[in-house]
Amino acid sequence: MSNAADPPPIQFGYLLKRAQHAFRTRIDDALRPLGLTAPQYAVLSAVDAIAGVSNAELARAAFVTPQAMQGVLANLERDGLLKRTAHPDHGRILRNELTAEGRQALGQARLHVQDIEGLLSQAVGQENAALFAEALARCADALTPA
Amino acid sequence: MSNAADPPPIQFGYLLKRAQHAFRTRIDDALRPLGLTAPQYAVLSAVDAIAGVSNAELARAAFVTPQAMQGVLANLERDGLLKRTAHPDHGRILRNELTAEGRQALGQARLHVQDIEGLLSQAVGQENAALFAEALARCADALTPA
DNA sequence: CATCTAATATCAGGTCCTTGATATGTCAAA
């Protein structure tokens, strides 16, 4: 049962939002001079890791709809960082690959992003890292419908 | 110094994004039947807490630009959940207040959101709650430029 | 009092995300 000494409930939703917002803002600020947004960086990184990956696959990896991913890809293609080509065996899938310019931009951006990831790790602290990571994963799992 | 037994670096940015995305999606799903979005709920809640609050004040509280907040307020006003009136003493500030309909919608929404906050607390676990909250706050602080 | 600075509101343009709908391509099963 409850009593007057119960601590007030912690607003984890707010804390989560604030931390994520701070991270996102920091990434955006770091990438702006390179002409990249955070989602664009994430996509370049994924396309680099999985050459020829499809739009649908990228969307699943980023937890966004295919329509949203398509918008990001269209902008990257327009900017010459990425090119889309027909899949050799499949008539519908379009393969996404980085251009030389795309690889170059990704290389630059990666350094900045790694710095910021470092700040995050440092803020968490090595002794809490594993527990913190597990708690975040539990949150995501608990809120993701089966 | 480093050696081969070093654990791989944890991608806190990714974990943060995933947890926040799951939370946001869950809230959106719960509020959709009420015709509310997550940002709209947050604003209704803030306006209820601080009657007559200005657009600029709301924007600061939500970590968004005044322009972004203005868009949300415009939609809420269009839907009759909120009304904006001139400040009695200040010629520029517009006071925001809930309508009866807005208070009613907020009441409904609050129940759903509290349920989801409860899932989050449960996922974190009571024994980790304080440490987890502190770690999240440290992350936000470390990434927020002074 | 005049001016300068800061706060507030708002317009315009762009990115990323959503839901909903639609067309096309693949593949398996009837």
Added chain:
DNA sequence: TTTGACATATCAAGGACCTGATATTAGATG
């Protein structure tokens, strides 16, 4: 082989965020 389920791509409309720019008001400072 035709049907039907599923994956993929894409169009359209709308919400929430951003940067940049612009007015207006308030208050402090010369």
